[in-house]
Amino acid sequence: MGTLVPVLLCLTLLLGSTVPQETNNRSYSLTFLYTGLSRPTEGSPKFQATAYLNDLAFFHYHSKRKTAEPLGPWSQVEGMEDWEKESELQKAREEVFMATLNDIMDYYKDRGSHTFQGMFGCELWNNTASGALWKYAYDGQDFIQFNKDLPGWVPLDAAALTTKQKWEAEKVYVQRAKAYLEEECPEMLRRYLEHSRSPLDRQDPPSVLLTSxxxxxxxRTLKCLAYGFYPPDMDLRWTLAGEAQKSEPKRDVFPSGDGTYQAWVVVEVPAQGRGPYSCQVEHSSLAEPLTVQWDETQEARG
Known part of the structure; x- marks a missing residue:
């Protein structure tokens, strides 16, 4: 099996070591997602990598173009990254990542259609490292993950035991993986934040739509939809005369497809009930909770 760990650890810190003065007491994350396909469909790349700052993709690489390209607002930023050097790094990762996929298939003696995915990254809270992850999945099932507290690789699949043995054959690789998660990745994230405050810290307030x-x-079923907001953290509840009502379990927040999010909550009330029923919305863009009252004569209100 190809040695994946050393290649993934060749993250030369191209950006220096300047640290931003504050993080506004917010959480920020840097995450890399890799996907390899043994039999890609026509026109699809066999390998692709995307890097995310929080929930926003800021660069992408795939096996057809062989270049790492900044995305969205970062395509207009100068000095954030040496993209030619990043492209060469991604090419090396692609080669070893796909070799690892092939070795897993050899282990199972199955050369059919399979998917191998990797995710690794770190998180900062108030400029302090507060979390990290490094894990892989094969055909959608957990394969192996790194535990930085051991430190060591934890196999989660039969074939992963062989992977663990090869990746830990030299102890330096384990120590470098731990150092990457605890030191190098947080430092890289701090540097990226110098160029990313505007898109990451923006506050888009929600619009609210009530229907029944x-x-x-x-x-009667009342539905409160909040949409067009960013960041995604959101709290919604129905109230009757100011008292919280028993609603359906809180739904997940969903991306709207335009860089904002939407969420909703519903509640059942007596058909002849007159309320007053209101939807209360809490979001970081709002100085105080927004309360929108349902009006039977006006089914929707924003």
């Missing part, structure tokens, strides 16, 4: 639906002889 009644089935004859049954209760």
């Amino acid at each position: 639906h009644v089935v004859a002889g049954e209760n």
Whole structure:
């Protein structure tokens, strides 16, 4: 099996060591996601890598173009990264990543259609390293992950035991993986933040839409939809005369496809109930919670 660890650790810190003065008491993350396909469909790359700052993709690489390209607002930023050097690094990672996929298939003696994915990165809270991850999956199932507290690789699949033995054959690789997660990745994230405050710290307030639906002889269902907001953290609840109502379990927040998010919450009330029912919305863009009252004569209100 190809030695994946050393290649992934060749993250030369191209950006120096200047540290931003503050992080606004917020959490920031840097995450790399790799995907390799043994039999890609026509027109699809066999390997691709995307780097994310928080939930926003800031560069992408794939096996057809062989170049790392900044995305979104970062395509207009000068000096954030040496993209030619980053492209060469991604080429090396692609080669070893795909070799690892092939070796796993050899272990199972199955040369069919398979997917290998890797994810690694770190998190800062108030400029202090607060979390890290490094893990792999094969065909959607956990394969192996790095535990920096041991430190060592933890196999989660039969074939991964062989991977662990090869990756830990030289102890220096384990120590370098630990150092990457605890030192190098957080330092890289601090540097990236110098060029990323505007897109990451932006505050887009939510719009709110209230709707209701009644089935004859049954209760009325009220739905509160909040949309167009960023960042994604959001709290929604229905209230009756200011008292919280028992709603459906809180739904996940979903991307809207335009860089913002949406979320909703529903509650069932007596069909003849007059309330007053209101939806309360809490978001970091709002100086105080936003309360929108449902009006039976006006089904939607923003």
